[in-house]
Amino acid sequence: MGLLETIYQKSPVFFQSFVLNAKAFELYLERYGKKFWSLFAEFDKNQWLSESDLEHYQNEKLQLLINHAYETVPYYRDIMRQLHLVPRDIKTVKDLPKLPILTREHIKNNYQQLISPKLKGIYLRHGHTSGTTGSPLDVCYDVKTCVVHHVADWRQKYWAGLKYGIPYASIQGRVIVPIKQNKPPFWRKNYINNQLFLSSFHLTNDNMPYYFDKLKKDNIKFVEGYPSTVYILAMHLNKKNTTFPLDAVLTSSETLFDYQQEAIEKAFCCKIFDFYGMAERAVFATECEKHEGKHLNMDYGIIEFLDSKNKPVEKEKLGRIVATSLHNFAMPLIRYQTNDSCSLKAKVCSCGRGFPLMDDVATKNESIVTLPDGRLISPSVLTHPFKPMRNIVESQIIQNKIDQLLVKIVKTSNYTRQDEAALISAFNERLGSEITIKVEYVDLIPRTKSGKFKWVNSTIVPEF
Ligand SMILES: [Zn+2]
Numbered sequence: 506m507g508l509l510e511t512i513y514q515k516s517p518v519f520f521q522s523f524v525l526n527a528k529a530f531e532l533y534l535e536r537y538g539k540k541f542w543s544l545f546a547e548f549d550k551n552q553w554l555s556e557s558d559l560e561h562y563q564n565e566k567l568q569l570l571i572n573h574a575y576e577t578v579p580y581y582r583d584i585m586r587q588l589h590l591v592p593r594d595i596k597t598v599k600d601l602p603k604l605p606i607l608t609r610e611h612i613k614n615n616y617q618q619l620i621s622p623k624l625k626g627i628y629l630r631h632g633h634t635s636g637t638t639g640s641p642l643d644v645c646y647d648v649k650t651c652v653v654h655h656v657a658d659w660r661q662k663y664w665a666g667l668k669y670g671i672p673y674a675s676i677q678g679r680v681i682v683p684i685k686q687n688k689p690p691f692w693r694k695n696y697i698n699n700q701l702f703l704s705s706f707h708l709t710n711d712n713m714p715y716y717f718d719k720l721k722k723d724n725i726k727f728v729e730g731y732p733s734t735v736y737i738l739a740m741h742l743n744k745k746n747t748t749f750p751l752d753a754v755l756t757s758s759e760t761l762f763d764y765q766q767e768a769i770e771k772a773f774c775c776k777i778f779d780f781y782g783m784a785e786r787a788v789f790a791t792e793c794e795k796h797e798g799k800h801l802n803m804d805y806g807i808i809e810f811l812d813s814k815n816k817p818v819e820k821e822k823l824g825r826i827v828a829t830s831l832h833n834f835a836m837p838l839i840r841y842q843t844n845d846s847c848s849l850k851a852k853v854c855s856c857g858r859g860f861p862l863m864d865d866v867a868t869k870n871e872s873i874v875t876l877p878d879g880r881l882i883s884p885s886v887l888t889h890p891f892k893p894m895r896n897i898v899e900s901q902i903i904q905n906k907i908d909q910l911l912v913k914i915v916k917t918s919n920y921t922r923q924d925e926a927a928l929i930s931a932f933n934e935r936l937g938s939e940i941t942i943k944v945e946y947v948d949l950i951p952r953t954k955s956g957k958f959k960w961v962n963s964t965i966v967p968e969f
Pocket of ligand 1: 793794795796797800854855856857858
């Protein structure tokens with residue numbers, strides 16, 4: 506835990522609120538200033554453009570990106586020269602396959618060469634992704650990419666009926682309330698965005714009624730969070746045969762399973778708006794009020810669906826998602842290969858928006874972890890300790906006993922004892938000391954019989 510985090514954790518609630526709001530204000534200026542609202546107006550129009558107009562939009566942005574990459578990014582200049590390509594060879598989305606695929610390994614091995622020196626320095630923002638197999642990756646982007654991301658995120662919120670200024674609650678991965686705290690408040694308020702942060706680390710059957718009292722008191726009608734975390738709240742209500750009506754629930758970051766959707770929609774008497782995005786900021790796909798699939802936000806990035814030979818697959822056929830961010834000029838990700846697979850739908854959405862529809866992303870079914878004190882922990886929350894780790898190739902979390910988590914790790918040769926200490930401490934910080942974290946080093950993580958990878962696997966059945 507960093508010094509600032511330590512100070513935050515030990516400070517009184519009013520100070521934590523102050524820090525949260527100071528941070529929120531800084532982010533507010535960056536994310537919700539003039540640039541935000543002018544881009545929001547542009548994106549608001551974009552959604553109603555025809556698919557061919559959107560293709561035209563993509564081609565224009567792509568040309569700017571390719572020119573910039575060729576002129577200023579060493580990695581792309583080298584590649585294009587080797588392939589005897591110049592920017593005018595890649596004018597449209599159809600020309601993109603002339604460039605090779607960019608893998609996570611390419612990014613790790615060419616990190617500096619992928620950054621445009623033109624945008625180095627104070628304009629750079631860093632993103633960390635843990636990936637779906639618990640192997641971390643660093644990327645960076647410019648401020649514009651952050652603004653675009655927030656614009657796309659708010660466009661999705663508007664589709665769900667949540668307009669800027671209306672109160673809403675978020676239950677995600679950050680530790681905002683000290684783990685040892687056993688009395689409410691299990692939340693902190695960001696007054697600037699009218700956003701209530703709920704703790705993901707205090708979800709016991711005894712604590713959850715306080716959460717609902719607070720949501721009621723603050724007249725909150727919208728909740729966003731990881732599907733598995735919102736599911737824990739929903740099951741608490743369902744078990745008591747009661748409901749808590751909301752206007753909408755927004756979920757992301759994990760696969761939303763049918764059983765979760767059913768439980769959440771029953772408990773909160775509303776529809777879920779699920780969306781798909783990633784820390785690499787190359788893909789954004791969002792569900793509209795018709796709920797007929799996820800709209801590929803064509804003004805955010807270009808998505809290809811490819812087979813194992815990197816050839817495009819037909820509509821309705823499953824393909825690997827390969828994405829090109831249209832806005833990240835600091836570290837252009839062109840034809841970036843994600844770990845996810847999905848298919849493009851043949852039908853168009855009845856809402857009339859020009860963005861094509863894709864299906865749900867096929868990833869894995871992870872387990873919820875139960876702690877000795879009854880807290881239920883979402884698997885997405887467990888990705889956070891891995892985010893700063895640089896020397897881990899792959900990981901897996903196994904729980905066979907209530908008081909022990911086994912963390913299997915495939916390490917790189919640079920891995921040190923400090924890495925292990927940092928990882929265990931990050932787990933303890935979130936899960937407390939009643940559960941022992943045991944680390945085991947392995948050469949590889951076995952797949953299931955069907956070849957699937959289950960990152961978090963708990964045999965303890967959660968009691969809701
Ligand atoms: Zn639609």
